[in-house]
Amino acid sequence: MKYLLLLISFANIANAFTSINIYGTGLFLPYSMGVIGYIKKNIEIGDYKITGISGGAWCSLLYTQENDLSDHDEIWSYTIGNNVTKLKIQSDMRIFQKNVETNLKERYKNKEPIDLDKISIISTKLEGALFKMKSEEKNDFTDINDTIDFCLCSSYLPYLSGRTFSKKYKGNHYVDGDIKYDYSKEKEDSNKIIIYRQMWDRNFKPDSYLYIDKDKSRELFKQGWDDTHVNKEKIISKIIY
Numbered sequence: 001m002k003y004l005l006l007l008i009s010f011a012n013i014a015n016a017f018t019s020i021n022i023y024g025t026g027l028f029l030p031y032s033m034g035v036i037g038y039i040k041k042n043i044e045i046g047d048y049k050i051t052g053i054s055g056g057a058w059c060s061l062l063y064t065q066e067n068d069l070s071d072h073d074e075i076w077s078y079t080i081g082n083n084v085t086k087l088k089i090q091s092d093m094r095i096f097q098k099n100v101e102t103n104l105k106e107r108y109k110n111k112e113p114i115d116l117d118k119i120s121i122i123s124t125k126l127e128g129a130l131f132k133m134k135s136e137e138k139n140d141f142t143d144i145n146d147t148i149d150f151c152l153c154s155s156y157l158p159y160l161s162g163r164t165f166s167k168k169y170k171g172n173h174y175v176d177g178d179i180k181y182d183y184s185k186e187k188e189d190s191n192k193i194i195i196y197r198q199m200w201d202r203n204f205k206p207d208s209y210l211y212i213d214k215d216k217s218r219e220l221f222k223q224g225w226d227d228t229h230v231n232k233e234k235i236i237s238k239i240i241y
């Protein structure tokens with residue numbers, strides 16, 4: 001019996017990995033980007049799986065595909081674009097969606113995708129004539145463009161991100177993953193790093209919920225980076241080695 005228990009123990013160790021879950025961000029996307037940027041640069045995770053919802057989907061994508069996420073202005077340049085300096089949630093989300101799709105597909109078109117099998121993206125699927133909604137998680141992406149397309153679904157705000165209520169993907173319709181996802185079922189497991197804007201109890205200015213410009217984005221990114229540095233031992237305690 002003791003040999004069987006040893007085998008089970010070794011099997012569990014072999015299959016162990018750290019989970020990174022990145023919640024929806026709204027206009028606080030740079031803050032979450034600062035958090036994962038710090039982790040990417042300074043903390044060795046080892047084997048992992050990463051799940052993103054809404055703005056967290058873009059964090060998950062960049063965490064896997066980029067070697068370094070420490071330069072805010074560089075990230076802004078290859079995602080949103082240097083021609084955009086300000087985004088309002090009520091009027092500019094179409095620009096964000098269009099630019100991020102175009103820029104990232106161009107950036108990765110001649111590169112071998114990295115760790116696509118480690119990424120899960122959660123969106124909200126619409127079903128039936130009455131648009132019944134359910135949360136859907138996808139992790140079987142065929143290539144980088146397929147991943148980007150589902151990230152667009154996960155962060156699609158009805159009529160704000162495009163001209164239609166929903167985003168079409170492989171014959172189905174989707175909206176922002178934050179709309180239906182049940183966060184109450186999430187547990188602070190010992191091997192799970194959960195990233196969201198209140199994770200380090202920072203208080204944000206009220207105007208941060210309405211619009212973001214490049215300077216404010218840079219500030220949020222630095223706050224996420226600095227807060228994670230102060231709390232890095234809490235991140236390290238969640239890692240499975």
